[in-house]
Amino acid sequence: MALRVKALESLLIEKGLVDAAALDAIVDHFETQVGPRNGARVVARAWTDPAFKARLIADATNAIAELGYAGGQGDHMVVVENTPTTHNLVVCTLCSCYPWPVLGLPPVWYKSSPYRSRAVIDPRGVIAEFGTKLADDVEVRVWDSTAEIRYLVLPQRPAGTDGLSEDALAALVTRDGMIGTATL
Amino acid sequence: MGGMVNMGPLELEADEPVFHHAWESRVHALSVASPTRANIDVGRHQRERIPGPEYLAMSYYQKWFRGLSELLVSLGFVTPQEYATGQADPKAAKATPVLFAADVRARFRRRGSFSREAAPPAFARGDTVRARNLNPPGHTRLPRYARGHVGVVVALHGGHVFPDSHAHGKGEDPHPLYTVRFTATELWGAAANPRDSVCLDLWEPYLERA
Numbered sequence: 001m002a003l004r005v006k007a008l009e010s011l012l013i014e015k016g017l018v019d020a021a022a023l024d025a026i027v028d029h030f031e032t033q034v035g036p037r038n039g040a041r042v043v044a045r046a047w048t049d050p051a052f053k054a055r056l057i058a059d060a061t062n063a064i065a066e067l068g069y070a071g072g073q074g075d076h077m078v079v080v081e082n083t084p085t086t087h088n089l090v091v092c093t094l095c096s097c098y099p100w101p102v103l104g105l106p107p108v109w110y111k112s113s114p115y116r117s118r119a120v121i122d123p124r125g126v127i128a129e130f131g132t133k134l135a136d137d138v139e140v141r142v143w144d145s146t147a148e149i150r151y152l153v154l155p156q157r158p159a160g161t162d163g164l165s166e167d168a169l170a171a172l173v174t175r176d177g178m179i180g181t182a183t184l
Numbered sequence: 185m186g187g188m189v190n191m192g193p194l195e196l197e198a199d200e201p202v203f204h205h206a207w208e209s210r211v212h213a214l215s216v217a218s219p220t221r222a223n224i225d226v227g228r229h230q231r232e233r234i235p236g237p238e239y240l241a242m243s244y245y246q247k248w249f250r251g252l253s254e255l256l257v258s259l260g261f262v263t264p265q266e267y268a269t270g271q272a273d274p275k276a277a278k279a280t281p282v283l284f285a286a287d288v289r290a291r292f293r294r295r296g297s298f299s300r301e302a303a304p305p306a307f308a309r310g311d312t313v314r315a316r317n318l319n320p321p322g323h324t325r326l327p328r329y330a331r332g333h334v335g336v337v338v339a340l341h342g343g344h345v346f347p348d349s350h351a352h353g354k355g356e357d358p359h360p361l362y363t364v365r366f367t368a369t370e371l372w373g374a375a376a377n378p379r380d381s382v383c384l385d386l387w388e389p390y391l392e393r394a
Binding site for chain 1: 205281287377
């Protein structure tokens with residue numbers, strides 16, 4: 001594959017269809033500028049600032065942009081809140097839709113056939129494979145990203161974190177917690 | 185493939201890198217920088233056209249590479265001869281890239297939108313709707329597992345670009361977009377947990393009043 005990709009890259013650069021330096025900048029963006037740390041900051045802010053949380057639930061795209069996160073694959077954001085009685089899980093059964101500005105690029109399992117196929121029919125089994133057993137009386141809502149709406153789960157704030165700073169809280173937030181395959 | 189249950193284990197990986205191989209990062213960057221990126225629905229449809237048995241055996245970035253390669257040729261950016269030899273036709277005019285390095289940061293911060301003016305919505309929050317039993321030959325974002333099933337509208341998103349048209353050169357053809365909640369028992373039968381549900385974002389042409 002490496003040789004075939006290199007050949008296509010060289011051809012496209014030679015034809016002027018892509019800029020070599022732009023390719024490096026794009027890779028750098030996804031390796032260093034976006035990732036689940038961005039989403040964790042959104043979650044920690046929502047846990048500590050009730051007014052922000054209200055804006056986040058009402059209009060996630062603009063609330064998230066307040067923290068500087070915006071752009072492609074995050075143009076129409078919806079945040080769904082976990083509660084003691086409701087657990088949310090995000091999937092894209094059709095391809096690999098994922099909120100790039102706040103979570104970066106998706107992990108391989110998220111883009112793979114086993115997750116895409118099973119998350120909608122057996123969300124409790126999928127979540128159990130990640131190590132969390134949900135009680136039968138918790139409602140599970142699965143969000144299949146079939147359009148350009150991108151979903152972010154707002155996890156429940158862990159118990160015993162009352163005195164923690166926003167930065168310390170952000171460090172507790174995991175990628176899987178924001179997809180919904182785990183609780184915190 | 186939503187609703188199938190025998191696709192194998194989840195294969196979780198701790199501390200997963202953003203890219204597993206350098207070539208994967210180049211495929212991603214090429215796909216984003218390519219002039220073919222102007223229409224995301226065409227790109228999705230191109231990957232869906234990979235025959236099923238091959239699709240299931242390919243890694244994610246193998247699919248992206250295949251889709252990108254085929255699209256560059258089918259849209260005429262690269263001739264079959266150029267693709268086969270890796271050599272640019274010396275007689276072909278040199279193009280100008282759509283994205284330069286200095287613009288990459290701004291490009292990823294730029295807020296876009298798929299919202300468009302469309303006809304007023306036919307359905308309201310709380311309406312009961314049925315996903316039509318549509319089986320179009322081309323691109324659609326109505327998953328097979330929802331077709332024919334009844335759900336409730338839980339959100340309206342206004343008009344959005346309609347992929348079924350946009351992927352096929354028929355313009356943006358905006359239609360109202362809804363989030364529709366289907367109970368797990370409606371989709372999967374009586375053995376499902378009656379509390380559970382699946383929400384899908386569906387355009388009005390996918391829906392009828394139930």
